[in-house]
Amino acid sequence: MTQSRSNRYLFLLTSLLMLVSIVNVADKELLAPVVDAVKAELGLHDTQIALVRSSVFVAALIGQFLWGPLSDRWVRKHIIAIGAIIWSAVTWMTAFVNNFPQLLLARASMSFAEGCFNPSSYALLTDSAPKRQHGVLLGLMSLTYPVGTAAALVGASLIGTSHWRQPFIYFGIAGLTLGFLVFWLVREPQRGANEEAVEQSQVEYSGRFNFQEFRSMLSYPSLLLAFGLDSSQAAVNWSLAFWAPTYLTRYAIAPSSETASLALLPAIIGFVAGALIGGWLNDRLRPHNSLAPVWISLAAMAGGFIFAFLLFNLFQLGLVMAVAFLLGLVTYLVMPSVNIILFSVVPPEMKATTISSSNIVLNSIIAVLTFFIGLISDAAGLRLAFGGAILLMYAMGIIVSLGLLRTYPADVARRNELVAARVGKKD
Numbered sequence: 001m002t003q004s005r006s007n008r009y010l011f012l013l014t015s016l017l018m019l020v021s022i023v024n025v026a027d028k029e030l031l032a033p034v035v036d037a038v039k040a041e042l043g044l045h046d047t048q049i050a051l052v053r054s055s056v057f058v059a060a061l062i063g064q065f066l067w068g069p070l071s072d073r074w075v076r077k078h079i080i081a082i083g084a085i086i087w088s089a090v091t092w093m094t095a096f097v098n099n100f101p102q103l104l105l106a107r108a109s110m111s112f113a114e115g116c117f118n119p120s121s122y123a124l125l126t127d128s129a130p131k132r133q134h135g136v137l138l139g140l141m142s143l144t145y146p147v148g149t150a151a152a153l154v155g156a157s158l159i160g161t162s163h164w165r166q167p168f169i170y171f172g173i174a175g176l177t178l179g180f181l182v183f184w185l186v187r188e189p190q191r192g193a194n195e196e197a198v199e200q201s202q203v204e205y206s207g208r209f210n211f212q213e214f215r216s217m218l219s220y221p222s223l224l225l226a227f228g229l230d231s232s233q234a235a236v237n238w239s240l241a242f243w244a245p246t247y248l249t250r251y252a253i254a255p256s257s258e259t260a261s262l263a264l265l266p267a268i269i270g271f272v273a274g275a276l277i278g279g280w281l282n283d284r285l286r287p288h289n290s291l292a293p294v295w296i297s298l299a300a301m302a303g304g305f306i307f308a309f310l311l312f313n314l315f316q317l318g319l320v321m322a323v324a325f326l327l328g329l330v331t332y333l334v335m336p337s338v339n340i341i342l343f344s345v346v347p348p349e350m351k352a353t354t355i356s357s358s359n360i361v362l363n364s365i366i367a368v369l370t371f372f373i374g375l376i377s378d379a380a381g382l383r384l385a386f387g388g389a390i391l392l393m394y395a396m397g398i399i400v401s402l403g404l405l406r407t408y409p410a411d412v413a414r415r416n417e418l419v420a421a422r423v424g425k426k427d
Contacts, residue, residue: 025148050374068356088175139279146271270328301397
């Protein structure tokens with residue numbers, strides 16, 4: 001394959017996976033902008049809504065026990081395509097729910113199926129491109145989270161929250177179409193082909209996934225700390241996406257649900273810019289400082305804590321939107337860094353299972369956090385519940401980043417020795 005054809009395919013692959021990821025995130029976030037209309041029509045209260053939201057993360061957690069190991073053993077493009085078709089069909093069917101149990105089942109089922117995407121797609125994409133491009137590629141994939149959230153918020157706002165069922169139909173159809181495109185267009189790359197030791201020796205990488213070895217990787221302090229960092233940023237981002245529209249209307253910061261949803265756009269623009277800048281910084285700084293992703297993560301979590309504290313002490317919409325942009329910009333610097341840290345301490349045949357394991361941890365934390373936000377909100381107010389949870393997660397991110405500064409270099413060296421020993425070795 002010529003270099004130009006290779007670059008064209010990488011562009012196609014990245015663009016397609018970004019589109020699937022945008023729909024993936026939008027499907028998960030479709031309930032947030034229409035939650036008041038759903039509560040009114042189905043007769044729900046905050047604790048039930050929190051249970052529905054928590055069920056999304058509990059189902060995703062359970063799914064990770066399947067999707068990670070399967071992605072490290074089987075054809076990842078098939079997993080992405082089949083999963084996209086299933087979760088999109090369930091999203092479409094969500095438009096026809098009529099009560100709390102049906103809504104709970106629909107959202108949980110969607111989340112179980114869509115849990116296949118991150119482990120498979122991130123591993124597939126990073127095995128398809130040189131390591132020097134991983135920061136930018138992971139940054140591009142990271143920006144699909146805010147873009148997907150924006151798609152859900154803007155789509156629901158344009159359609160009107162009184163017609164809350166229609167967005168589920170539209171996004172379900174879009175996801176079904178993309179699932180079939182993945183089957184048709186994506187090629188499965190060889191695992192470990194872009195490792196430095198493989199490129200230098202021009203021989204095949206022989207590593208194969210097994211559970212026993214992965215369990216031994218869990219003794220690496222940096223891997224466990226990276227799970228904590230991933231959980232911190234994910235809890236902040238998903239909590240903001242879900243609870244912010246309700247917070248803005250409940251405290252009369254925004255005059256309506258539609259306005260509250262659109263008021264999140266500056267934060268989303270900040271998230272997009274932060275993801276791109278974070279990826280670019282990693283690719284530029286890592287050749288000179290192996291700790292670059294850790295320092296970037298620490299700066300992101302510390303800056304996010306400061307801006308979050310300001311955010312929950314402002315009650316004028318314009319100021320809230322301005323600070324939200326800065327919060328998004330700073331916080332999303334961490335997104336490419338998290339995956340770079342994870343992939344730097346495990347061998348390539350364990351990427352998907354590593355992402356799934358991190359997802360198990362973060363979904364557990366988010367499910368519990370979401371339930372308590374709803375519970376505390378009913379008892380003491382949403383500002384205390386929501387704002388306190390966000391600040392707690394930023395503090396956790398700062399602590400684990402400081403731990404990574406101490407453990408990361410040694411764990412990266414151990415991983416690189418393991419990979420080098422498997423280059424050219426026959427099973």
